Amino acid sequence: GAGVSQTPSNKVTEKGKYVELRCDPISGHTALYWYRQSLGQGPEFLIYFQGTGAADDSGLPNDRFFAVRPEGSVSTLKIQRTERGDSAVYLCASSFETGELFFGEGSRLTVL
């Protein structure tokens, strides 16, 4: 498709489980961003990739969160030992190197 694609759109899991969220960016975009958004808040920066490498991961809240982008295209955000506080919408965006971000529809994560 022409836009950023995120799967799954909804994920319900139990506390302590492992979760993977996938992002397929716009073709040709070199930069990929992950954000987390709680109800009534703006997107909170998590990590930014330029190509295959994480250029800035300063927003990852702790070592339970990890993200990869092995071939410089699709990215996966991985959350280990999920906690109820991890419940949020996880947004992915892509861009050319210094351009504006184009967002996907988000993955809504609910941890019971």
Next chain:
Amino acid sequence: EDQVTQSPEALRLQEGESSSLNCSYTVSGLRGLFWYRQDPGKGPEFLFTLYSAGEEKEKERLKATLTKKESFLHITAPKPEDSATYLCAARESSASKIIFGSGTRLSIRP
């Protein structure tokens, strides 16, 4: 610490009643100030990028302006379909990290 602050948190207007949303930023060496629109359950949708003080951009009923410390999103004669959350974001010069404000929830009554 880099920060983006938006005000008001929420704004209710009558259809046709013009107003402005504020975004103040403390970012060293701004390399882009962005405005986005977000509808419930959707990802943010890009509206404008501003790069330097004095710059203005327009799209339909929206006009974005930039000073050295603030940006304004002016909405002229709004319609109910303009109801959404408007997000402001900033990129600093030494990094490509983009920081968002908490948004302004705009509601236009017919």
